[in-house]
Amino acid sequence: MSLLNWKKSIRLRLLGSLLFSLIASFFGTALINENLGFSIVNMLWGILLPDIILPKLVGATFSLLSFLFFFLLIFFFLMRHIVRQMRTLADGLMALAKGDLDYRVPLSGQDELGEVAQNINYMAEQLQSMMRRERQIETSKMELITHVSHDLRTPLTSIIGYLNLLKNDDYQDLDEHKRYINNAFNKTQQMKKLIDDLFEYTRLTSGDATLSFHKIDLGSLLEQIITEFEPIAQELSITVKRDWEQTPFPAHVDVEKLVRAIDNLLMNALKFSLKPGDITVRLAERGDCIVLAVENRGKPITEDQEKLLFERFYKAEPSRRDRDMPSGAGLGLSIARYIVELHGGKIGLKHANGHFTFFIELPKAAQITKYNGSDDKL
Structure with a gap:
C-alpha cells in the first residue's frame, strides 16, 4: 500500500x-x-x-x-x-x-496498520541483510589483502635474495651467475602470474566483467589449447589424450575468458597428477549442453577438501602438490568457476579414489541477455 x-x-x-x-x-x-x-x-x-x-x-x-x-x-x-x-x-x-535491527514490530492484524508493520519488518530485514553483506565485503577485502600479501612476499623475498647475491658478486662462476639470474626471472614470472590471477579474480567478482560472445567450434578451440599445453606436460612426463568426435561443437562463448578457464583446469590437473601419468580431455554433447571434461589421477582427497576446491585462496596440501610446479594464489579454479557461470554454464568435480574429473557444462545456445556480443558464423 x-x-x-x-x-x-x-x-x-x-x-x-x-x-x-x-x-x-x-x-x-x-x-x-x-x-x-x-x-x-x-x-x-x-x-x-x-x-x-x-x-x-x-x-x-x-x-x-x-x-x-x-x-x-x-x-x-x-x-x-x-x-x-x-x-x-x-x-x-x-x-x-x-x-x-533484530527488533520486529508485532503484527496485530491484516488491516492497513498491519500492512505498515509488515513493511517496517521487511525494511529491518533488508537493512540487516545489507549490513551483513557490507561486513562480508569488508572481511573479504581483508582476507584478500592478507592472502595476496603473503603470496607475493615469498617470490619477492627470493628475488631480493638473488639480486643481493648478484649485486655483491657472491657467486663462484658464470654458471652459478646464470642460475641466479634464471631463478630470479622465474620468481618474477611467478609474481606476474599471481598478480594476473588477482586482477582477473577482482574483475570477475566486482560485477564489471564484460563478455564478448562469439559463435565458435569448441572442438577446434580445445585442439589449439591442448597443442600449446602439450610441451609443458611432456616436460613433466605427462601425456595428454584427446577423446571426442571430429564433428563441430558450436557454442556461444567469450573466447579469451573460456580459454583462461580451460587452461586453469589443465594446469590444475598437471600440478596434481601422478607422474608419469596421463591427462584425458573429453568433449561431448549431452542434451542441450556441451560437456568438457579433464580427467587425471592423483592422490585422493577428502569430501571436505572437495567442497573447498572451488573456493578462493584454497590450496591443496604440499604433499599433493608437485613440488616442481610453482605455488599459485589458490584462485585458478575459483576464476574458472566465475567464468563458466558468466557463460550460463556449470562447473564441478567428480572424484573417486584418486580419479579426478573436472567438468564444464556449457549451453549449446547461450541465453545472452546481460552482455552484448557478436554472433559470428562458423
Whole structure:
C-alpha cells in the first residue's frame, strides 16, 4: 500500500469514528434526558426554586455534559485499537533508529496498520541483510589483502635474495651467475602470474566483467589449447589424450575468458597428477549442453577438501602438490568457476579414489541477455 493510500485510509477511519461517535452520543443523550436525567433535574429544581429559570439551565448543562461523556467514551473505544497500533509502530521505528535491527514490530492484524508493520519488518530485514553483506565485503577485502600479501612476499623475498647475491658478486662462476639470474626471472614470472590471477579474480567478482560472445567450434578451440599445453606436460612426463568426435561443437562463448578457464583446469590437473601419468580431455554433447571434461589421477582427497576446491585462496596440501610446479594464489579454479557461470554454464568435480574429473557444462545456445556480443558464423 502506498503512503498516499495509507493516509487516505486512516483519514476515512478517523472520520467514520468521529461521525459514529457524534450520532451515537446524540441519540444516547436524548434517550437519557427523555427517560431519566432531564426529568429528575427539572423535578428537583422545580420543587426548590419553582419560579426561577435555573432548572432549564441546569437541564441543558446536564445534556451537554452527557453528550460530551458519550462522545469521548465512544470515540475512545473506537480509536483505542488504532492508537495502540500507532504507538507500537512508533516504538518499533524508534528501536530500529537506535540500531536494534533484530527488533520486529508485532503484527496485530491484516488491516492497513498491519500492512505498515509488515513493511517496517521487511525494511529491518533488508537493512540487516545489507549490513551483513557490507561486513562480508569488508572481511573479504581483508582476507584478500592478507592472502595476496603473503603470496607475493615469498617470490619477492627470493628475488631480493638473488639480486643481493648478484649485486655483491657472491657467486663462484658464470654458471652459478646464470642460475641466479634464471631463478630470479622465474620468481618474477611467478609474481606476474599471481598478480594476473588477482586482477582477473577482482574483475570477475566486482560485477564489471564484460563478455564478448562469439559463435565458435569448441572442438577446434580445445585442439589449439591442448597443442600449446602439450610441451609443458611432456616436460613433466605427462601425456595428454584427446577423446571426442571430429564433428563441430558450436557454442556461444567469450573466447579469451573460456580459454583462461580451460587452461586453469589443465594446469590444475598437471600440478596434481601422478607422474608419469596421463591427462584425458573429453568433449561431448549431452542434451542441450556441451560437456568438457579433464580427467587425471592423483592422490585422493577428502569430501571436505572437495567442497573447498572451488573456493578462493584454497590450496591443496604440499604433499599433493608437485613440488616442481610453482605455488599459485589458490584462485585458478575459483576464476574458472566465475567464468563458466558468466557463460550460463556449470562447473564441478567428480572424484573417486584418486580419479579426478573436472567438468564444464556449457549451453549449446547461450541465453545472452546481460552482455552484448557478436554472433559470428562458423
